[in-house]
Amino acid sequence: xxxSANSIIGASVTRIDGPLKVSGGAHYxxxxxxxxxxxxxxxxxxxxxxxxxHIDTSIAERMPGVVAILHHGNTQxxxxxxxxxxxxxxxxxxxxxFEDDRVYYYGQYVTLVVANTLAQAQDAxxxxxxxxxxxxxxxxxxxAPPPEGAPHVxxxxxxxxSAYDSAxxxxxxxxTIPVETHNPMEMHATLARWDGDKLILYESSQGxxxxxxxxxxxxxxxxxxxxxxxxxxxxxFGGKLFPWPQSLMAxxxxxxxxxxxxxxxxxxxxxxxxxxxxxxxxxxxxxxxEDGKLLSLQHDVLQPTSLVDTYVExxxxxxxxxxxxxxxxxxxSLVPMNIGTPTPMRxxxxxxxxxxxxxxMDELAIRLNLDPLAxxxxxxxxxDPSFIPARPFSGKHLRECYEVGAARFGxxxxxxxxxxxxxxxxxxGWGMATATWHAGRGSATVRVxxxxxxxxxxxxxxxxxxxxxxxxxxxxxxQKTGIPVDKIHVVLGDTSLxxxxxxxxxxxxxxxxxxxxxxxxxxxxxxxxxxxxxxxxPFQRVxxxxxxxALKMTAGxxxxxxxxxxxxxxxxxxxxxxxxxxxxxxxxxxxxPATAHxxxxxxxxxxxxxxxxxxxxxxxxxxxxxxxxxxxxxxNHRTGRNQILGxxxxxxxMALFEETIYxxxxxxxxxNNFADYLVATNADIPDLDxxxxxxxxxxxxxxxxxxxGEIGLAxxxxxxxxxxxxxxxxxVRRLPVRIEDLMAGQPxxx
Ligand code: MOS
Numbered sequence: 202x203x204x205s206a207n208s209i210i211g212a213s214v215t216r217i218d219g220p221l222k223v224s225g226g227a228h229y230x231x232x233x234x235x236x237x238x239x240x241x242x243x244x245x246x247x248x249x250x251x252x253x254x255h256i257d258t259s260i261a262e263r264m265p266g267v268v269a270i271l272h273h274g275n276t277q278x279x280x281x282x283x284x285x286x287x288x289x290x291x292x293x294x295x296x297x298x299f300e301d302d303r304v305y306y307y308g309q310y311v312t313l314v315v316a317n318t319l320a321q322a323q324d325a326x327x328x329x330x331x332x333x334x335x336x337x338x339x340x341x342x343x344x345a346p347p348p349e350g351a352p353h354v355x356x357x358x359x360x361x362x363s364a365y366d367s368a369x370x371x372x373x374x375x376x377t378i379p380v381e382t383h384n385p386m387e388m389h390a391t392l393a394r395w396d397g398d399k400l401i402l403y404e405s406s407q408g409x410x411x412x413x414x415x416x417x418x419x420x421x422x423x424x425x426x427x428x429x430x431x432x433x434x435x436x437x438f439g440g441k442l443f444p445w446p447q448s449l450m451a452x453x454x455x456x457x458x459x460x461x462x463x464x465x466x467x468x469x470x471x472x473x474x475x476x477x478x479x480x481x482x483x484x485x486x487x488x489x490x491e492d493g494k495l496l497s498l499q500h501d502v503l504q505p506t507s508l509v510d511t512y513v514e515x516x517x518x519x520x521x522x523x524x525x526x527x528x529x530x531x532x533x534s535l536v537p538m539n540i541g542t543p544t545p546m547r548x549x550x551x552x553x554x555x556x557x558x559x560x561x562m563d564e565l566a567i568r569l570n571l572d573p574l575a576x577x578x579x580x581x582x583x584x585d586p587s588f589i590p591a592r593p594f595s596g597k598h599l600r601e602c603y604e605v606g607a608a609r610f611g612x613x614x615x616x617x618x619x620x621x622x623x624x625x626x627x628x629x630g631w632g633m634a635t636a637t638w639h640a641g642r643g644s645a646t647v648r649v650x651x652x653x654x655x656x657x658x659x660x661x662x663x664x665x666x667x668x669x670x671x672x673x674x675x676x677x678x679x680q681k682t683g684i685p686v687d688k689i690h691v692v693l694g695d696t697s698l699x700x701x702x703x704x705x706x707x708x709x710x711x712x713x714x715x716x717x718x719x720x721x722x723x724x725x726x727x728x729x730x731x732x733x734x735x736x737x738x739p740f741q742r743v744x745x746x747x748x749x750x751a752l753k754m755t756a757g758x759x760x761x762x763x764x765x766x767x768x769x770x771x772x773x774x775x776x777x778x779x780x781x782x783x784x785x786x787x788x789x790x791x792x793x794p795a796t797a798h799x800x801x802x803x804x805x806x807x808x809x810x811x812x813x814x815x816x817x818x819x820x821x822x823x824x825x826x827x828x829x830x831x832x833x834x835x836x837n838h839r840t841g842r843n844q845i846l847g848x849x850x851x852x853x854x855m856a857l858f859e860e861t862i863y864x865x866x867x868x869x870x871x872x873n874n875f876a877d878y879l880v881a882t883n884a885d886i887p888d889l890d891x892x893x894x895x896x897x898x899x900x901x902x903x904x905x906x907x908x909x910g911e912i913g914l915a916x917x918x919x920x921x922x923x924x925x926x927x928x929x930x931x932x933v934r935r936l937p938v939r940i941e942d943l944m945a946g947q948p949x950x951x
Contacts, residue, residue, distance in 0.1 A: 249868025308473025368488025387435020630928025707908025723786025852917020
């Protein structure tokens with residue numbers, strides 16, 4: 202472990218890419234421009250189910266600037282060669298665009314108009330006439346045929362059904378989370394350019410390497426002939442983990458017209474063609490003893506998926522691992538519907554899974570007249586019970602999260618009776634919930650170069666989706682060399698760089714940090730070896746027969762390990778002496794497969810929320826939200842805190858606003874815009890605070906870092922709805938919280 206007391210590891214370093222982003226110097230996918238650029242505008246299906254009968258392009262193709270119109274009738278079939286489905290490669294939607302005349306969901310691309318300008322392409326797209334043989338659309342669970350066959354996910358330990366039947370205290374409730382749509386600031390976009398046989402894609406992607414493999418498989422061209430560039434991303438939240446059809450359409454169109462082609466997915470189609478968090482309807486049954494000890498958990502999930510993919514939102518895993526409970530059963534079933542395919546959205550599985558689990562725990566605490574925090578402590582587990590035999594955690598300090606959070610929040614002042622905490626004309630409500638997210642680590646290759654001008658360069662084909670990955674790379678290089686971060690150039694988001702991980706699952710930091718560390722050490726070792734060969738250098742001062750002194754690099758200088766950095770020389774002097782522009786090293790690191798099976802690795806947290814309810818005017822506000830997180834060592838406290846607070850903002854949106862609403866007639870998302878799809882904005886956001894309890898998780902990597910991108914969202918919705926119950930007496934089991942639900946449960950007086 203290389204961090205010391207005054208280390209840059211953990212420091213609140215500002216984002217090294219920040220100045221470029223705020224000055225417009227960072228070019229996002231759609232910002233790229235080429236002289237002969239053509240623009241593609243998709244025509245999307247206006248029915249949710251059926252067949253294309255006829256596509257009439259006769260008017261559109263004669264319109265100014267139109268250069269091509271692509272659809273299934275005039276486009277070569279794309280295919281994925283059989284057997285090529287490496288686990289590495291996953292597309293957002295497995296069916297390629299323009300496959301045939303079938304329409305599976307509203308908003309499916311049926312035609313692409315390519316023109317010289319965006320305005321020309323949009324105008325012509327309005328004049329493409331598509332006739333459909335439309336069938337009724339299935340858009341809600343009540344109207345869908347019930348799932349058949351075995352559940353897609355099944356977990357069992359003990360005998361949960363009989364333990365429930367004989368339990369003295371029971372909770373049996375169903376909780377519903379609607380479809381939530383990713384709404385990153387930067388919309389999906391692809392600029393495709395062919396250079397001979399080589400395809401270059403400028404993308405907004407959370408995983409350039411995976412994207413490269415998918416495109417190679419779908420187009421049937423060698424991987425090395427596909428380059429994907431995504432150096433800057435205006436966030437993704439999971440929606441950009443996998444390639445979506447616009448990327449392949451752009452590649453096809455660019456080939457067809459022999460020009461670079463850009464397609465931006467308009468905000469309205471962001472609601473249909475690039476994934477969403479699926480609706481989940483989750484029944485949670487808890488059986489407990491009179492003292493609150495859990496005896497049985499049963500978690501049954503119904504979840505829609507599309508007709509073009511079987512996406513499973515893994516909601517039940519958290520139920521099996523979070524609390525000590527002898528008997529657990531969990532089942533998840535999928536219901537195909539005429540809605541585009543779902544995809545991971547920040548905290549997939551666990552965020553929607555914790556809402557019913559933590560809500561039902563609160564309902565149990567109320568039933569037992571127990572403090573909700575005390576109920577969690579009574580069922581605390583020191584090992585992961587989802588494995589048989591139970592597996593130790595690589596590190597778990599959740600108890601401390603609860604304690605630190607309760608003390609900071611003032612939890613002990615809570616009076617449990619709903620409506621009992623008044624302040625002025627408002628009623629306060631307090632809620633809390635447990636948060637968790639699995640900690641993962643993958644493999645990565647990083648190249649680090651030490652330059653003769655005194656700078657360093659680190660590169661890897663991962664990407665920074667706004668989380669601070671650029672800065673974390675620079676911090677590790679700086680830590681190992683003493684070169685200041687403003688002299689460290691980090692290059693990411695390009696498949697021509699050494700292989701790197703997808704920015705998903707909160708795993709990038711834990712994955713890349715060991716590789717940056719080793720590659721930096723490799724480059725330093727090469728400079729040290731060169732230093733030894735410098736005649737007259739201080740490193741040959743030893744008398745004949747002595748061992749040469751051990752050398753190290755500190756503060757940008759090469760020096761004897763037992764002497765101060767000032768006694769040595771700047772590293773660049775070594776390079777200049779040898780007339781070298783640079784020395785570099787590359788390292789690939791991977792998790793140790795042995796420890797992967799020895800430990801269960803998760804992060805944990807406790808979240809506390811205060812709401813204020815003004816019954817006179819039916820106004821609900823969130824006053825404050827406190828999050829305490831155990832996620833190992835935090836490499837950068839500024840970007841780390843930013844991840845947690847940003848996730849809490851998203852949690853306020855999830856609990857109070859977010860819901861994609863579909864028209865039952867044709868499966869159109871009715872609120873497919875920023876005016877009608879509400880997300881939390883400044884005025885909705887309470888006083889936010891975040892505390893890290895820092896215990897480096899050395900089972901995961903030498904720096905002890907886990908990931909923090911998703912866990913901050915995990916407990917917000919259940920903590921918030923619990924606070925709403927505490928203020929109003931109304932239990933909301935169907936998100937988002939609706940003001941009419943609160944009014945229906947309330948006399949209109951304080
Ligand atoms: Mo996250 S849903 O893995 O981007």
